[in-house]
Amino acid sequence: ALMVGTGRGAQLGILIKGPEVLETTRRADTVVLDKTGTVTTGRMELRDVVAAGGEDESEVLRLAGALEHASEHPVARAIAAGAAERVGTLPAVEGFENTAGLGVRGTVEGREVAVGRERLLAESALELPPELAGARAAAEAEGRTAVAVAWDGKVRGLLAVADAVKPTSAEAITRLRALGLTPVLLTGDNRAVAESVAREVGIDEVIAEVMPQDKVDVVKRLQSEGRSVAMVGDGVNDAAALAQADLGLAMGTGTDAAIEAGDLTLVRGDLRTAADAIRLSRRTLATIKGNLFWAFGYNVAALPLAASGLLNPMIAGAAMAFSSVFV
CATH class of the missing domain: 3.40.1110.10 (Calcium-transporting ATPase, cytoplasmic domain N)
Structure with missing residues (x-):
């Protein structure tokens, strides 16, 4: 399941660093979005x-x-x-x-x-x-x-x-909301500019006029409120916040520091891919759990039959091979 999940992620332009990321995506309930280069084009x-x-x-x-x-x-x-x-x-x-x-x-x-x-x-x-x-x-x-x-x-x-808003950002916010995530816009720009961008893409919660070194403190504060935070960013200033977040998603179009700090890398720099990444990770985790359930149930049913001599060893061998294919 992990191999298929990471392979499918590569097809979608998502690089997954490790299997522990899958569990984190399931828990995330808040997604913090850096404005410049993430929600907007970054080309001022x-x-x-x-x-x-x-x-x-x-x-x-x-x-x-x-x-x-x-x-x-x-x-x-x-x-x-x-x-x-x-x-x-x-x-x-x-x-x-x-x-x-x-x-x-x-x-x-x-x-x-x-x-x-x-x-x-x-x-x-x-x-x-x-x-x-x-x-x-x-x-x-x-x-x-x-x-x-x-x-x-x-x-x-x-x-x-x-700085123009990316044409896909509003759709990305809709997709993230559909996954049960609360979007938060984080920026060092003044509040008027930040709220203008937030209105355009459909974000209600805005944290503006934040110094670069204070972004990590914002993530910590949200975590102290009991939230599980996913952070999406692309710049050197976002690296510490990406590392602090429960789940860090780095834009592949951003800096090497941000990419290194993130758990997932969105190769194309399209914010919609963030929703794809979370959905893919959750689906992979669900597949792993489904596989475990069926493998466990399969053996619980077959072992007593084999132990009592009611199951032909040839049939048992075929059944075991089929279970691997099924999983």
């Missing part, structure tokens, strides 16, 4: 550039793009790509510093530049001017992620990036 695009009064949009984008070019975050890559496309060659960065979950800092052409969330700016006692605060609220209402750009002690602009 720069949608809008808003400059504060008296600032040049091109300069805002050029300095922000130069700084973000040194980062590997999906939002950073979108900004860097958008900047390179719109303003051309980007200047070099010195003293690059990444604050996980908040943003980046560095020196560009002698200017101390910071690009990131409001909390990053607050550490330097910087506030968004009214026009940028309004632009941020409008962007978040549309489900976009807003990133502020500051240099020389002043917030100069705002960049809005968007």
Whole structure:
């Protein structure tokens, strides 16, 4: 049953690490979904550039793009790509510093530049001017992620990036619910963006504005509430949470760290495969139990007959071979 189950899983694009995974899938009642790269495509695009009064949009984008070019975050890559496309060659960065979950800092052409969330700016006692605060609220209402750009002690602009929801995510959520799982959306993005995505795919429970290192704490908290947690993720930031979860499902399109930490790997990166994986694992476990039941019953019925001499040894041998084929 295990060989057939893992073989069928490979056909469906699911890699199962070991038989102990099967028991875990049966118990799971909550599935925590990382947003970026799991529910959404993870391919961010720069949608809008808003400059504060008296600032040049091109300069805002050029300095922000130069700084973000040194980062590997999906939002950073979108900004860097958008900047390179719109303003051309980007200047070099010195003293690059990444604050996980908040943003980046560095020196560009002698200017101390910071690009990131409001909390990053607050550490330097910087506030968004009214026009940028309004632009941020409008962007978040549309489900976009807003990133502020500051240099020389002043917030100069705002960049809005968007990440499209995978076309199969809503169907995947429906399938997971049908399996008796409660979906939870987990993200470091602000709550407005997270809730916009959650509404689109049909998720009711949202945990937003979570720092990367705190994702594992969220999983622990859910487990302390008596839930059996399955976690689906794709990034380096998800690896610890995948390892902590009762069942870790890693997107095959994600990082090696996430794949190594997961119990199951979804090769195609399609969230519907998560439902397939859980259904396949449960079916395999049910087959194992069915095989055990029939094998036990078969022998309980036949052994007394053989012991009493009522069963011909040739028939007994044939029956034993048939039982193996039946299983």
